[in-house]
Amino acid sequence: MDYQYDTLIYNVRIASMQDNGFPYGELATTAIAIKDGNIAAFISRDASLNDVFEQAHSVIDATTLIPQTEAEPLKLPWLLPGFVDCHTHLVYGGNRAEEFEMRLQGASYVDIAQRGGGIKGTVEKTRRADEHTLLNTAIKRAKRLCEEGVTTIEVKSGYGLDLDTEVRMLRVAKSLEQHLPVSIQTTYLGAHALPNEFNDAPDKYIDFICDEALPHIASLNLADAVDVFCETIGFSTSQIERVFNCAQQYGLPIKAHVEQLSDSKGAVLAAKYGALSVDHIEYLADSDIPLLAQNGTVAVLLPGAFYYLNEVQKPPVDALRAHNVPMAIATDFNPGSSPLASILTAINMGCVLFQLTPEEALRGATAHAASALGLQDRGVIDTGKLADLTLWDIETPAELAYCINGHRPVAVFKEGKHV
Numbered sequence: 001m002d003y004q005y006d007t008l009i010y011n012v013r014i015a016s017m018q019d020n021g022f023p024y025g026e027l028a029t030t031a032i033a034i035k036d037g038n039i040a041a042f043i044s045r046d047a048s049l050n051d052v053f054e055q056a057h058s059v060i061d062a063t064t065l066i067p068q069t070e071a072e073p074l075k076l077p078w079l080l081p082g083f084v085d086c087h088t089h090l091v092y093g094g095n096r097a098e099e100f101e102m103r104l105q106g107a108s109y110v111d112i113a114q115r116g117g118g119i120k121g122t123v124e125k126t127r128r129a130d131e132h133t134l135l136n137t138a139i140k141r142a143k144r145l146c147e148e149g150v151t152t153i154e155v156k157s158g159y160g161l162d163l164d165t166e167v168r169m170l171r172v173a174k175s176l177e178q179h180l181p182v183s184i185q186t187t188y189l190g191a192h193a194l195p196n197e198f199n200d201a202p203d204k205y206i207d208f209i210c211d212e213a214l215p216h217i218a219s220l221n222l223a224d225a226v227d228v229f230c231e232t233i234g235f236s237t238s239q240i241e242r243v244f245n246c247a248q249q250y251g252l253p254i255k256a257h258v259e260q261l262s263d264s265k266g267a268v269l270a271a272k273y274g275a276l277s278v279d280h281i282e283y284l285a286d287s288d289i290p291l292l293a294q295n296g297t298v299a300v301l302l303p304g305a306f307y308y309l310n311e312v313q314k315p316p317v318d319a320l321r322a323h324n325v326p327m328a329i330a331t332d333f334n335p336g337s338s339p340l341a342s343i344l345t346a347i348n349m350g351c352v353l354f355q356l357t358p359e360e361a362l363r364g365a366t367a368h369a370a371s372a373l374g375l376q377d378r379g380v381i382d383t384g385k386l387a388d389l390t391l392w393d394i395e396t397p398a399e400l401a402y403c404i405n406g407h408r409p410v411a412v413f414k415e416g417k418h419v
């Protein structure tokens with residue numbers, strides 16, 4: 001027979017992350033119906049559930065998925081949107097454990113660079129890695145995130161820098177979708193570092209990005225967005241502006257690593273170009289924040305890198321909050337400054353290191369993270385949105401932020417499928 005719904009999940013408390021005035025966007029309803037991968041309906045408490053049962057192909061009583069005691073009433077698990085990790089660099093060759101060890105044994109950055117470490121070392125290893133090796137290591141890393149209830153991951157290129165390797169990285173990133181229950185958004189980050197073959201000629205490298213790499217990657221449809229690293233040790237505002245113009249020609253949205261180590265005014269430029277997000281922003285000036293609000297640019301906070309680099313300058317969270325700039329939280333999973341394979345830890349760090357409330361941090365890894373990727377179809381639980389859902393054995397959503405990586409979802413639904 002033809003069912004009205006594919007799945008009905010009932011006996012849940014729903015932290016929808018909608019902006020409905022309730023903490024965590026909690027809904028009054030305790031049942032949700034899924035059809036064709038989307039959230040089709042909320043079933044109100046007074047509707048006769050038995051009638052709805054008959055209209056659903058499969059019915060899940062969420063209370064049976066968590067341990068119950070004899071005591072009444074039954075404990076209801078919480079349903080949240082799947083997490084969106086909106087900033088990662090998780091496709092790369094090798095790792096930097098050896099460098100980490102050397103540094104803690106007292107080696108200087110210069111020693112490490114001379115022994116082939118740092119970002120140049122990762123570029124070298126990524127260029128040498130074949131597609132199979134890159135894919136297998138990336139699956140391992142992405143899997144850790146999926147186990148925590150991440151259902152969408154953004155992955156950047158930027159460790160190849162030459163055309164072949166950048167294309168290989170993006171292809172590997174995209175193919176993670178075939179191995180894990182996750183959606184991948186890919187970002188071309190050619191302007192990440194200056195490759196050796198362009199030593200002392202950064203403008204020529206920007207020519208290469210704009211004239212060759214970006215047009216080719218756009219023609220292959222391999223990137224959903226374009227990112228840059230604007231910094232004294234990265235690229236200047238005039239160089240990144242050329243990349244932004246080029247991205248716009250190809251209809252690709254932009255994102256930017258800015259104000260991580262200094263106030264280079266990259267965020268101002270990115271916001272003027274309508275960037276989806278500006279990321280890191282520890283040194284963002286309060287006076288530049290209204291411009292983010294005006295342009296709908298999301299502030300992506302990356303507490304993992306702040307922690308790992310022992311930074312002290314915090315992002316201007318109070319001012320961002322005062323101007324209603326949406327704040328997202330991501331892992332920045334990368335081999336050098338944030339080898340962090342845990343969105344839950346990033347959420348906790350956002351609270352402890354940057355003083356976000358647990359609700360802000362959880363909205364930051366769901367609704368606002370989806371906005372940072374320009375994805376309107378996920379990040380909140382609402383009718384018409386993707387049924388990317390996670391179910392948790394917790395008393396309150398704050399527990400997920402309070403405990404350092406202490407929870408795993410009891411069930412994950414990716415586009416309606418129980419995975």
Ligand SMILES: [Zn+2]
Binds near residue numbers: 087088089257334
């Ligand atoms: Zn990054």
